[in-house]
Amino acid sequence: MSAYQDLLAFARQTEALAQISGRLGWDQQTVMPRGANAQRSEEMAALEEVLHARRTDPRLGEWLDQAEAPDEAGAAILRELRRDYARNTKVPARLASELARITPLAQTAWEEARLAGNVSAFLPWLTQMIALRREEGQAIAGGGDPYDALMDDYEPQTSSDTVAATFDRMRPRLVALREAILGADTPPALTGHFAQEGQMRISRRLAEHFGYDFTRGRIDLAVHPFSSGSGDDVRITTRVAVEEPFNCLYSTIHEVGHAAYEQGVDAAYALTPIGRGVSMGVHESQSRIYENQLGRSRAFCGWLYGAMEQEFGALSVADADGFYAAANRVNTGYIRTEADEVQYNLHIMLRFDLERALIRGALEAGDLEEAWNTRFEADFGYPVDRPANGVLQDVHWSVGLFGYFPTYALGNIYAGCLYQTLRADLPDLDAQLSAGDTSAATGWLNARLQKFGALNGPRQTIANACGFDPDEGPLMDYLEAKFTELYKL
Amino acid sequence: MSAYQDLLAFARQTEALAQISGRLGWDQQTVMPRGANAQRSEEMAALEEVLHARRTDPRLGEWLDQAEAPDEAGAAILRELRRDYARNTKVPARLASELARITPLAQTAWEEARLAGNVSAFLPWLTQMIALRREEGQAIAGGGDPYDALMDDYEPQTSSDTVAATFDRMRPRLVALREAILGADTPPALTGHFAQEGQMRISRRLAEHFGYDFTRGRIDLAVHPFSSGSGDDVRITTRVAVEEPFNCLYSTIHEVGHAAYEQGVDAAYALTPIGRGVSMGVHESQSRIYENQLGRSRAFCGWLYGAMEQEFGALSVADADGFYAAANRVNTGYIRTEADEVQYNLHIMLRFDLERALIRGALEAGDLEEAWNTRFEADFGYPVDRPANGVLQDVHWSVGLFGYFPTYALGNIYAGCLYQTLRADLPDLDAQLSAGDTSAATGWLNARLQKFGALNGPRQTIANACGFDPDEGPLMDYLEAKFTELYKL
Numbered sequence: 016m017s018a019y020q021d022l023l024a025f026a027r028q029t030e031a032l033a034q035i036s037g038r039l040g041w042d043q044q045t046v047m048p049r050g051a052n053a054q055r056s057e058e059m060a061a062l063e064e065v066l067h068a069r070r071t072d073p074r075l076g077e078w079l080d081q082a083e084a085p086d087e088a089g090a091a092i093l094r095e096l097r098r099d100y101a102r103n104t105k106v107p108a109r110l111a112s113e114l115a116r117i118t119p120l121a122q123t124a125w126e127e128a129r130l131a132g133n134v135s136a137f138l139p140w141l142t143q144m145i146a147l148r149r150e151e152g153q154a155i156a157g158g159g160d161p162y163d164a165l166m167d168d169y170e171p172q173t174s175s176d177t178v179a180a181t182f183d184r185m186r187p188r189l190v191a192l193r194e195a196i197l198g199a200d201t202p203p204a205l206t207g208h209f210a211q212e213g214q215m216r217i218s219r220r221l222a223e224h225f226g227y228d229f230t231r232g233r234i235d236l237a238v239h240p241f242s243s244g245s246g247d248d249v250r251i252t253t254r255v256a257v258e259e260p261f262n263c264l265y266s267t268i269h270e271v272g273h274a275a276y277e278q279g280v281d282a283a284y285a286l287t288p289i290g291r292g293v294s295m296g297v298h299e300s301q302s303r304i305y306e307n308q309l310g311r312s313r314a315f316c317g318w319l320y321g322a323m324e325q326e327f328g329a330l331s332v333a334d335a336d337g338f339y340a341a342a343n344r345v346n347t348g349y350i351r352t353e354a355d356e357v358q359y360n361l362h363i364m365l366r367f368d369l370e371r372a373l374i375r376g377a378l379e380a381g382d383l384e385e386a387w388n389t390r391f392e393a394d395f396g397y398p399v400d401r402p403a404n405g406v407l408q409d410v411h412w413s414v415g416l417f418g419y420f421p422t423y424a425l426g427n428i429y430a431g432c433l434y435q436t437l438r439a440d441l442p443d444l445d446a447q448l449s450a451g452d453t454s455a456a457t458g459w460l461n462a463r464l465q466k467f468g469a470l471n472g473p474r475q476t477i478a479n480a481c482g483f484d485p486d487e488g489p490l491m492d493y494l495e496a497k498f499t500e501l502y503k504l
Numbered sequence: 505m506s507a508y509q510d511l512l513a514f515a516r517q518t519e520a521l522a523q524i525s526g527r528l529g530w531d532q533q534t535v536m537p538r539g540a541n542a543q544r545s546e547e548m549a550a551l552e553e554v555l556h557a558r559r560t561d562p563r564l565g566e567w568l569d570q571a572e573a574p575d576e577a578g579a580a581i582l583r584e585l586r587r588d589y590a591r592n593t594k595v596p597a598r599l600a601s602e603l604a605r606i607t608p609l610a611q612t613a614w615e616e617a618r619l620a621g622n623v624s625a626f627l628p629w630l631t632q633m634i635a636l637r638r639e640e641g642q643a644i645a646g647g648g649d650p651y652d653a654l655m656d657d658y659e660p661q662t663s664s665d666t667v668a669a670t671f672d673r674m675r676p677r678l679v680a681l682r683e684a685i686l687g688a689d690t691p692p693a694l695t696g697h698f699a700q701e702g703q704m705r706i707s708r709r710l711a712e713h714f715g716y717d718f719t720r721g722r723i724d725l726a727v728h729p730f731s732s733g734s735g736d737d738v739r740i741t742t743r744v745a746v747e748e749p750f751n752c753l754y755s756t757i758h759e760v761g762h763a764a765y766e767q768g769v770d771a772a773y774a775l776t777p778i779g780r781g782v783s784m785g786v787h788e789s790q791s792r793i794y795e796n797q798l799g800r801s802r803a804f805c806g807w808l809y810g811a812m813e814q815e816f817g818a819l820s821v822a823d824a825d826g827f828y829a830a831a832n833r834v835n836t837g838y839i840r841t842e843a844d845e846v847q848y849n850l851h852i853m854l855r856f857d858l859e860r861a862l863i864r865g866a867l868e869a870g871d872l873e874e875a876w877n878t879r880f881e882a883d884f885g886y887p888v889d890r891p892a893n894g895v896l897q898d899v900h901w902s903v904g905l906f907g908y909f910p911t912y913a914l915g916n917i918y919a920g921c922l923y924q925t926l927r928a929d930l931p932d933l934d935a936q937l938s939a940g941d942t943s944a945a946t947g948w949l950n951a952r953l954q955k956f957g958a959l960n961g962p963r964q965t966i967a968n969a970c971g972f973d974p975d976e977g978p979l980m981d982y983l984e985a986k987f988t989e990l991y992k993l
Binding site for chain 1: 516517518520521523524527528531535536537538539540541542543544546547549550551553554717718719720721722735736737739774775
């Protein structure tokens with residue numbers, strides 16, 4: 016066997032083991048008995064140790080030195096493996112092990128601090144986590160920017176300076192749009208009691224209408240909606256709030272977008288490093304375009320209105336237009352995960368600036384709450400009322416996810432670019448969506464993007480699909496047009 | 505660290521990974537999307553290769569040479585590890601990996617062949633599986649009996665010659681009892697329609713009454729009932745036939761027996777080689793004594809009759825005595841898992857002889873169906889009507905379980921021994937069971953057997969619990985007494 020073949024066989028096994036780890040994560044959040052928690056920790060730690068040993072195995076370095084790619088896919092596989100190996104071997108074992116040790120403890124401390132509304136109880140853990148991640152970023156970056164090094168794990172080939180410049184261009188337009196909307200008449204919300212069984216029936220219909228392949232997946236309930244797995248076993252979860260059906264329905268569509276990307280990758284790439292989504296930002300572009308540009312469109316809302324009436328009887332909104340307005344309602348609120356399309360990106364920008372300053376050493380953990388609150392009031396116009404609605408609302412920092420937040424906004428930006436080209440290519444899109452038929456749109460996304468998996472880098476993947484280098488323009492144009500029309504601005 | 509401590513740390517991680525493998529097996533048979541089969545097969549093969557590498561790691565041999573047990577549990581751990589290491593280092597990695605790869609595929613082929621009634625469609629898989637297992641048995645046995653080598657994996661310290669001799673003593677008594685019963689008046693069966701939800705509600709009640717800990721387990725539906733996992737994550741499955749509620753209810757009690765053993769092992773042994781049931785035969789002794797000696801007793805049937813009336817309204821049988829007779833009805837039938845206590849062992853003897861011949865090379869896969877049908881008619885007095893009622897009825901051979909079947913009959917034999925002592929120790933047993941209270945009996949089994957896990961060898965485990973060396977006598981006496989009374993022979 017050639018070095019390339021040895022390497023590929025080894026990498027396939029590693030990927031298969033990583034899939035198992037993902038499956039256990041699904042199990043833990045859906046079906047695992049609660050008494051199994053401690054045992055599961057030990058099981059996961061054993062599997063993580065196996066995975067870490069494989070990812071830093073010296074044979075990988077030897078194979079990578081000698082391997083020659085047989086074709087384009089092979090070159091992409093080598094690119095991904097070289098990148099991962101370079102990252103993994105730069106992190107000292109002591110640091111990796113210390114991060115693994117404190118992560119569950121920090122998460123528990125965050126959960127307790129959030130419930131108690133006590134930021135200072137979480138502070139020692141946050142300080143330690145920042146120090147460790149900063150050290151990790153420095154180890155990977157060499158003399159470069161440690162925050163960029165962390166972000167690169169989720170979004171390769173994108174510098175935080177580029178992100179900051181993009182966000183700087185978006186912020187004034189978003190703030191202006193937000194102020195205009197909140198100054199206009201607010202449409203009525205959808206109110207009523209929507210039984211769990213009915214919401215789950217609609218969720219399944221939505222998943223089918225968006226092309227989710229149930230023979231290679233399933234939908235379950237979990238506390239936090241997520242998509243998990245690649246290839247032929249891609250499972251999603253959703254959640255139900257009986258008085259807020261949009262929560263469940265749009266969580267489902269969002270996760271179907273993630274799942275469609277994983278299910279849609281060329282089967283020839285299965286269990287290779289390119290047999291999955293190429294980055295978190297590109298992944299989020301799929302979940303966002305499914306959820307927002309398609310799922311929250313006027314046309315699709317017309318179909319969904321009929322499906323909801325069929326399931327639940329007469330609704331509190333007068334007609335399909337009222338339903339569309341309710342599904343796109345812009346509220347004042349504190350929570351990122353509940354934010355509308357306009358304000359969501361402002362939440363991300365706040366976090367991006369703060370976490371970049373934390374990792375670069377320009378902001379200390381002890382000053383974070385004040386920085387958050389000041390910035391929130393400046394961006395949103397009203398003060399944070401309590402830590403659970405402010406600096407303690409997200410799990411990310413407690414588990415060391417620094418550099419992850421910007422990928423959510425990048426996903427929105429990429430979705431904007433994709434949608435501009437998709438609409439131009441599909442003149443009958445509105446008629447199709449009005450009938451609940453997303454197949455032309457999702458088929459376009461599969462053919463132009465999803466099937467390639469990680470064959471190309473993230474920005475190249477988007478550029479290939481939409482035909483131009485991505486920037487924030489199409490997203491901002493889309494948001495301004497949509498909400499100007501909807502709120503009669 | 506001492507060699508013993510190094511060894512134990514390594515073995516704990518291996519056991520944790522083995523638990524993951526078990527969890528994936530549960531997943532595959534309960535919740536996995538059917539399209540994920542091929543991918544799962546590759547994932548399982550990767551994990552199996554990791555496990556095989558760990559179980560044959562040369563460091564294990566070095567540690568085992570140097571390790572000194574600190575106490576009785578340590579000595580038992582070393583005994584188990586030495587036995588496993590000796591076995592595993594004899595099986596080539598290629599063979600272990602090939603077995604892991606084809607097992608899910610062969611199982612799927614069996615399922616399809618069974619539904620289609622098409623033995624020849626399954627034949628290539630069966631042939632391959634037999635060849636691989638034969639090779640494995642030969643590798644382990646050296647010049648010895650390959651079937652004994654396979655059986656030793658499920659039931660250490662018991663030779664197939666001993667089993668054959670035991671079966672030879674049992675067979676005439678069983679055949680005579682069976683003929684006498686079938687010559688007597690048959691009591692009415694329990695007839696009617698029993699909705700799935702109601703059967704599952706009763707199943708959950710039964711599980712609770714038999715001490716199943718739902719905080720460390722769960723019940724789901726599967727094609728074939730099973731129990732899976734050790735320690736704090738022990739899951740069971742059952743199945744429902746709406747016109748045959750005893751199928752579901754006694755499958756549940758049976759699996760609860762298995763699960764109680766795993767949940768009941770001393771927590772200090774968790775994730776060690778002694779933190780689980782010591783052998784399949786001893787395991788089956790627990791499931792059988794729960795299901796039969798306790799669950800099918802006249803006393804417990806009285807309580808279950810009331811619970812069934814409460815759930816389903818008036819039953820087709822006249823009273824608790826009629827219910828007891830129906831629950832212990834001896835039918836002419838084809839299916840092992842539906843067989844009564846008398847005929848069950850005849851089913852096992854048939855399979856034991858056939859699979860021993862297959863592994864020893866005295867019977868080829870292509871001749872198996874005819875051999876099965878001939879033997880069945882000789883033992884049971886009527887011909888097999890279709891493959892799903894004959895050679896295709898059990899999953900075992902499709903997943904390579906050769907040498908496993910005799911452990912079911914050993915379990916019955918061990919259950920007979922345990923029950924003889926348990927009854928003598930618990931004079932109020934019938935009164936307790938009549939009230940649906942199994943706690944004294946299950947508590948006795950936990951204190952005398954379950955909590956020790958694999959601290960002692962299988963026969964020693966039984967002997968310690970019941971106070972004498974096990975043989976088939978108590979089981980045969982119990983069966984003859986029970987059915988003579990019930991059928992007025």
